[in-house]
Amino acid sequence: MKKIISIFIILTLILVTTGCWDMVEINQRLFPYSIGVDLNEGEGARYVITISYPNINAIGKNATQKDRVYIVSTIASSVFEGIRQLYTRLPYELYFKHLRVVVLGKNLIEDEKTIREIMDGMNRDFIINKKVRLVVAEDKAKDLLLFVPESKRQEVIDGTIFTMLRESKDTSRYTPKTITDFISDTDISNVTIVPRAIPNEDDIKFFGGAVFKDYSFIGNIGEIDNRGILLMKGKVKKALIDAHFEDVSISYQITASKLKREIIKDGNLKIKLKIETEGTLEEYIQKEKVEANNLKKLEEMEKAIEKAIKDEVDNILEILQKKYKADAIGIGEHISKFHPKLWKEVSKDWDQIFSEADIEIEVDAKIRRRGLMQ
């Protein structure tokens, strides 16, 4: 009798405990790559939410459909409200674990409150991956996303925008920013820079950045400026510098850069930034005689390169100090970490002190290799 009862219990357990009663097949889920957020300029609610996701039926050998990317858009009062609204128009559920990119529209970023709202929503959500990349569209985020299918080179699996952001880690013309980076940059130095994106003829171009100070947009910087800022942070991994040397232009490929900061406090704040770069000579000029072969010549070249770098850096430093009053080069962070006592004095009106600080740039460029030619 006991045996029968226990067998019966086991059998009922099989009925009750196995199987996934709420399982979802992978093709019954939509995995959006990117969300675009714009302010609504027409009638109705506040935002225009645009979502793009891959069409799984168009991938692979036996693709049954042609459109590779689907883009849907709606007007809503918040990002998550927009997602809810889209559920009523889509066949399956949207699942945001693999969201890669958030595109912010031009008209949206000028309002501090909206940026704070979006950041908080993204960060608070359990599902959204915190490595989502941020991009600022030069015009409307919706237009940028709508342009993606027209772009010639497409990446269906990961999304075109994300692939470009991920694969171009080496460039110094823009710096990819994740949500976590955005928030921790703002926490630490109150300033962060998000790459800008613009639809080009038949592709999408990323460049420079939009400068955010305390979550509000204060201005744009170009791609060369971004490189200057990276040099002042010591974070350049690869960059090509053009310098004038004896009537020709020489190209210098930076392969590593280092930065030393020195803070001197007497009366006015004095900061010395020493930028050290290593690199190779990429291009000089074809001559009959061997020229790039003696040390003296190389030293002269290094001088010319140093000057080119210094000009570039000085230029953007001037913009940051005088125009934006934004410490995007991590000096405040450095002081707060290594000179905490000084930081207690200056942190209160750091923006003002930064803009008046005497920042001296010193560049030390080394040509380590000069290629195959002598």
Add this chain to the structure above:
Amino acid sequence: MQENDKLSTKQIRALVVSTIVGIGILSLPNRVSLIQGNDGWISIILAGLLILPIIAVINKIFELYPNKNFYQIGNQVLGKWVFYIFLLVWLSYQISLISYLSRNLGELLKAFLLETTPTEVLIISFILTTSYMSRSEIQIIGRAAYHIYPIIVGFVILLILVSLTSVDFTNILPLFQSNMKNLPKSIATTFFSYIGYEILLFSIPFSEGKEKISNACMVGVGIVILIYIIVFLLTLSQYGIQSLQRQSFPTLSLIKEIDLPGFFIENLDGLVMAVWVLVIFSTMAPIYYSAGKTLSYLFRTKEHRLFILPLMPIIYKLSLYPQNMIELDELLGKFINYSGLVVVVLMPITIFCVGYFKTRRDKT
């Protein structure tokens, strides 16, 4: 051959580690940093060091009265009524701690893994699983802990490996800039993450090699301190102090940050939640067991397993009583903190002091 009804020193060490490491590992960095800022690691170390003398005291108690279990000692030393008061506080502490753990687990599992499963079902099934374990004797719990212990250590090692690519260790700076007046408060907060070592009160009488036990316990606490410090420093250097103060579960968020080159490994939070369930299980089972033991002493029964299932509805009701996570911390968390001080600090010390003088008097 190893005796089957004895706990080896290795098992005791594993029991200490797996019982102490619990809820705290997810939220401790945030709690400490809110009070102590960048210097939270100081209070983690200090709170850990404060535990060591208490563990020494617990060991001494069993040296004073060998071959007796904790209840007999307490009864003999403190007298029936005083010890009963302690036991009642202890019982309420145990029950609220179990409820606190199961509610926390239910809420987090619902948020991260099982969105559509009701919290009630999660809590009931978890309490049921744990009750099965806690019906067994301490030797078996010790053996289970011995197997869960490598998982905890492995989890921390994994955490270090995967986050090394993205952390910025300068975020730990500046050192020693926080207000040291907050230190007592932050130690009190950290202390909450160290409770659970009272399981030694049950396990020491069953251990083999009595002279090595004290050492094993100390090593166990040392490992816990190390784990907490590693987790704190990693989360701090990943997020910087302000972001850390905003994250409610920084350790989990740290896992979500993983972005290894080749992007083969990402979105590991599901896996980590699964490991974390084991961690909570290994914390809850010994405490559930000790609640059963306390009740069986109060009612003078031989078996503690009689009381495990009847405790279930009480724990279930209590765990569902708070409206949300904040209220859970306000009500149960605070109660556990204060009653924990009485039970795991005051009780062993009182028993030891009184017992010490009594045995001296008896000798002379």
